Amino acid sequence: MARHLFNRIREGVVGYDNYFECKENALGKIGFSSYQKYTAxxxxxxxxxxxxxxxxxxxMSESTCLESMYMFCKAVIVVFGPMYLREPTAxxxxxxxxxxxxxxFPEMLDSIDCMHWDWKNCPFAWQGQNKGLVRACTVILEVVASQDLWISHSFFGMAGSHNDINVLQRSPVFARLAEGNNSPVNVTVNAHNYDKEYYLGDGIYSQWTTIVKTIPNPIREKRKRFAQEQESARKDVERAFGVLQSRLGIVRYPARTWSTKKLWEVITACVIMHNMIVEDERPKRIYDQEFQFQGENVVPEHGGGAAMFA
Known part of the structure; x- marks a missing residue:
């Protein structure tokens, strides 16, 4: 995380919640500063x-550090959530x-998949429903990620005994599509016209027109080529999971809290900060300086350039 992004998050959190402000107690003693709580x-x-x-x-004591972390996650969700965890705009x-x-892949938006987050302090009464994929207790995170690792959808909280299909049934990822608010598109595949965007998914998902899966055990050369291209493009969401875990180590290791609400607050705040870092690390647009890149030469363009996307 760059320093200016570090300060931007701190200023937003301090402006929302005065808990992070440096205050005096009844005896006139100065408390902890925002930098101390934020750094912890x-x-x-x-x-x-x-x-x-x-x-x-x-x-700072352990209890104060933990309190600061949970207060910080709540503030990040409120301040930066509407901007960095929104549905794709036009x-x-x-x-x-x-x-x-x-x-x-024309008219394809993103890739969709799920990840299991280990829950070390899962209450004993809930351990049966949170064990499924592995022997440890887990909670499932479903995300939709693009090639530049931007996560546009996050759904967290399903018990680890569920699979991707059960999570998709509860997820609001297709809520806008069900309401008829999808973007107007038109794509023809094998002489069939489709008017909806689609996502790339793995083989467990159902045969829906909004999810394109790979071909298991392809035989013909055309099928092998499609399976190779689909699996290569679907790795975007797997890369997003890996980068999220590498940047925020708390997601990589088992969670230690007892509350599912705090789990959701932590993972949502981590996804928001991940998107903020992704946006901050996007390369600057060459066309902002009215230059056009052609091979190895950069020549001026008098009419202004179009936007070059990362």
Missing amino acids: TIQMLAYRVLGDLIDEYVC QDTTRLLAMNASRG
Whole structure:
């Protein structure tokens, strides 16, 4: 995370919740500053540092570090959630369709998949329903990710005993499509016209027109080529999971909280900060300087350039 992004998040959180402000108590003693609470929170989220291991560094107790982390997650969701965890706008949809059409998948938006987050402190009464894929207790996170690792949809909270189909039945990912608010598209595949966008998914999903799956055990050369291209493009969501876990180590290791609400707040705040880093690390547009890139030469363009998307 760049320094300016670090300060931007801190300013937004401090402006929303005065808990992070430096205040005096009844005896006139100055409390902890916003930098202390924010630094402790980032240490715990990014490196999965326990609260009692950073007390000497930030001079805060374990309980205060944990309280700061949960208050920070709530503030990030409220302040930055509407911007960085939104449905694709018309401009976003145009960019995604153009990017995926160049990869051989016209009218394709993103890739969809699920991830299991281990839950170490799962209550004993819930352990049966949270065990399924592995022997440990898990909670499922469903995301929709694009090639540039932007996560446009996040649905978290289903027990680990469910599979991707059960999660999709409860997920609001197709809520806008069910209401008839999908973007007007028109694509022809094998002499059939389709008027809806679609996502790339793995083989467990049902045979829906909005989810394009790979071909298991392809025999013909054409089928092998399609399976190869589909699996290559669907790796976008797998890469998004990997980058999310590498940037925010708390998602990579088992969760230690007892509350499902706090689990949701932590994972949602992590997804929002992941999108903020993705946006911040996108390359600057060459056309902002009225230049056009042609081969190895950069020549001025007097009429202004069109936007070049990352």
